[in-house]
Amino acid sequence: MTSNPIVTLAGVAKRYGAFLALQETDLAIAEGEFVTLLGPSGCGKTTTLRLIGGFEQASAGRIAIAGQDVTDSPPYRRPVNTVFQDYALFPHMSVAENIGYGLSVKSGRVAKAERDRRVADALAMVGLEGKAGMRPGALSGGQRQRV
Structure with a gap:
């Protein structure tokens, strides 16, 4: 060096x-x-x-x-360049809101209780229980990929 x-x-x-x-x-x-x-x-x-x-x-x-x-x-x-890995998440929304977004839009809207259950199941499946209220920027890159 x-x-x-x-x-x-x-x-x-x-x-x-x-x-x-x-x-x-x-x-x-x-x-x-x-x-x-x-x-x-x-x-x-x-x-x-x-x-x-x-x-x-x-x-x-x-x-x-x-x-x-x-x-x-x-x-x-800064004289550096970055290639992002998390381009598909809404930074202003929580992890749970990002995961449940597709279930909350007008066409095919899923009831809140069912949406919350599905989001909790998805978080458990990828080992992110307890991260539901966090914003994507507070997660590691691997965690954002799982979201």
């Missing part, structure tokens, strides 16, 4: 209220280096990428790209 990394994370962490999405992380990536973030669903891989891209604000730490501190810079001021 070169002495001047192209991407640096120094003590970067992300919280959503009391939920710790990414514990304090240090990372240095050299120009031209190939890096893979590998781990189980919910461990912080997508959160790390969203922080580097500026789509999330760090709760702690600093982010530098090409030697420039970009921690507080908006995405369009």
Whole structure:
């Protein structure tokens, strides 16, 4: 690795209220280096990428790209590109609302009690019980894919 990394994370962490999405992380990536973030669903891989891209604000730490501190810079001021994996979710709606959306539209509308039951069954099937009230942005990438 070169002495001047192209991407640096120094003590970067992300919280959503009391939920710790990414514990304090240090990372240095050299120009031209190939890096893979590998781990189980919910461990912080997508959160790390969203922080580097500026789509999330760090709760702690600093982010530098090409030697420039970009921690507080908006995405369009950062020299990085992002390919999203969660383009099909409504960010302003909860997980339950996203899952139940198709059951709530006018044609073929399903009664609320039945809709709630089906949403709960779907959440249980993919291991996301307890996430019904969260917004997609507070989930890991793998969790958003399951929604």
